[in-house]
Amino acid sequence: xxxxxxxxxxxxxxxxxxxxxxxxxxxxxxxxxxxxxxxxxxxxxxxxxxxxxxxxxxxxxxxxxxxxxxxxxxxxxxxxxxxxxxxxxxxxxxxxxxxxxxxxxxxxxxxxxxx
Amino acid sequence: xxxxxxxxxxxxxxxxxxxxxxxxxxxxxxxxxxxxxxxxxxxxxxxxxxxxxxxxxxxxxxxxxxxxxxxxxxxxxxxxxxxxxxxxxxxxxxxxxxxxxxxxxxxxxxxx
Numbered sequence: 505x506x507x508x509x510x511x512x513x514x515x516x517x518x519x520x521x522x523x524x525x526x527x528x529x530x531x532x533x534x535x536x537x538x539x540x541x542x543x544x545x546x547x548x549x550x551x552x553x554x555x556x557x558x559x560x561x562x563x564x565x566x567x568x569x570x571x572x573x574x575x576x577x578x579x580x581x582x583x584x585x586x587x588x589x590x591x592x593x594x595x596x597x598x599x600x601x602x603x604x605x606x607x608x609x610x611x612x613x614x615x616x617x618x619x
Numbered sequence: 620x621x622x623x624x625x626x627x628x629x630x631x632x633x634x635x636x637x638x639x640x641x642x643x644x645x646x647x648x649x650x651x652x653x654x655x656x657x658x659x660x661x662x663x664x665x666x667x668x669x670x671x672x673x674x675x676x677x678x679x680x681x682x683x684x685x686x687x688x689x690x691x692x693x694x695x696x697x698x699x700x701x702x703x704x705x706x707x708x709x710x711x712x713x714x715x716x717x718x719x720x721x722x723x724x725x726x727x728x729x730x731x
Binding site: 545546597599611 | 654667720
């Protein structure tokens with residue numbers, strides 16, 4: 505298992521454009537999380553999936569943000585009409601329900617810069 | 620709402636010295652996590668603390684948990700430059716959803 509994969513690693517986009525990020529979790533993990541981290545801050549929770557169901561969304565997830573996990577495997581996070589304030593590192597994590605180690609494994613992140 | 624606070628926010632220390640990072644959280648939590656983050660990198664799991672009085676050690680780092688005080692500590696023994704990084708604590712709660720709530724982080728700079 506290669507861990508949690510995120511693509512792309514870096515994305516530079518012009519304000520107003522749409523962007524989409526992908527996360528491939530560890531294959532046996534049924535829970536998937538998206539976090540956003542701005543410079544000098546801790547990661548902030550955005551949303552959470554258990555299998556294909558999106559069970560919780562943060563207030564931070566405005567209408568311009570949408571996340572999917574259509575087959576309970578990989579997930580996508582789309583940001584429409586990007587704004588400069590969207591510039592951040594977007595982190596994906598996965599975990600397994602019932603895992604006795606209670607571990608969350610994080611991906612390498614996608615760094616978004618909106619110019 | 621569950622809140623997590625760390626102090627100090629920035630710690631500059633000399634090699635060979637000892638120091639402690641503190642993590643306070645606001646409400647009952649089920650698990651306490653410590654992560655390390657290098658600049659521009661993702662989060663590396665260090666410790667998961669599951670119960671009151673739990674203590675875990677790895678190399679020069681030791682983490683402990685006091686659930687009654689809602690306090691966890693990360694103790695650094697005889698610091699070396701390679702420990703320079705940002706350290707985050709995080710908590711989660713068992714329930715309808717599990718999610719990690721992170722502290723603000725402690726930037727550790729170990730000077731030779």
